[in-house]
Each structure stands twice: as structure tokens, then as C-alpha cells.
Amino acid sequence: MNDEKAEVHVNDIWKLLHPRLTVLVTARGKEGNINVMTVSWISIASWNPPCVAIFIAPERYTYQLIKESGEFVVNVPTIDLLQKVDLCGSVSGREIDKFKEAGLTPISSLKVKAPSIKECIAHLECQLIKEVETGDHVMLLGRVIAARANKSQFSRTYDIRSVKLVYYVGNSEYTTNSNETYHP
């Protein structure tokens, strides 16, 4: 292997930490309007209490809806939904109804008013508990108050032999997980 290093422009350093698991975040505004947005910058933030952090730009329509309601849902798509995932990350819900345009089905969540997405395989229902400005993005810390997953695809972990998740590489390129597991 040639291990000669090349300098990476600071504006591109985010790509050094990709591919990343990519999710669909849903929200409902105070007038009942719902929206869905693609998010790659997401992390588990605490095990107890269970929290996730999403990093989103304040100009996103989803940000406005989350601020209005104090809630959001993290939905986990599989690679067969790639076109829909890409669409939800390319246009704003201010312009179109992305559920309709992408052919995604909103279903009731267990504990929050924000919808879950039927076609996704897992759903983490979150209450917004903290917001931190990080630069051109904002970290929204959500406490997970309910979660569900498809029985056939998740039991203690995802069955990655059959489940193919979506990972964003950068530059409009996506990948998925292999079906191999390793036990060190």
C-alpha cells in the first residue's frame, strides 16, 4: 500500500468521516404540517437517558418544524429506498410535499405527534431537550422516549446479512453495508 499523504482542504474534512449511516428525520409543525428530511450527521449522544444528536442547518424547513413542536422522529431507511432518501435531501418541504413526491407513507408514532415512515425499518421518537449552535449547523439533542423496529429485520441488532442500510459517502455517492460480520 502506498501510504503517502495528501493534504485535504478544510472544507472537505467532513468527507473523511463518511460514509455515515443516513436517516430520514420527520417532524410536524404547529399547524399540523409534516415534513421529512435526509440526515447523515447523527449520533447516539447518551445511553442513559437514551439520547440522539442530529446536526442540522437552521435554514432547513425541518428545523423550523422541530422548533415549533419540540419533537422529531429518526427513521432508518434501507438501500431500496435510495431514490427517496436522495430526494428528501435535495429539495425543501417548503417547496413540495416530500411524502407525496417520494411516495413515503406517514404513520402515527407511539408517543410523539411527528409521524413515522412506514417504509423505514426502525423509528426513534425524540423530544428535543437541548440545542447547541455548532457553526453553520445546530446540534439538536433529542431524548428518545419510544422506539420501534421491524421484527423481521431487528432482534437485538440488525440482521446485517439481510438488512442493507444507507450510508452517504459524499459527492452524491452512497453505499451500503456488506453482509459479513467479524468477531475479533
Ligand SMILES: Cc1cc2nc3c(=O)[nH]c(=O)nc-3n(C[C@H](O)[C@H](O)[C@H](O)COP(=O)(O)O)c2cc1C
Ligand atoms: C445524503 C444527505 C445527507 C444530508 N445530511 C444532512 C445533515 O446531516 N444535516 C443537514 O442540515 N442537512 C443534511 N442534508 C441536506 C438536507 O437534507 C436538505 O437540505 C433538505 O432539502 C432539507 O429539507 P427541508 O428544508 O425540507 O428540511 C443532507 C442531504 C443529503 C442528500
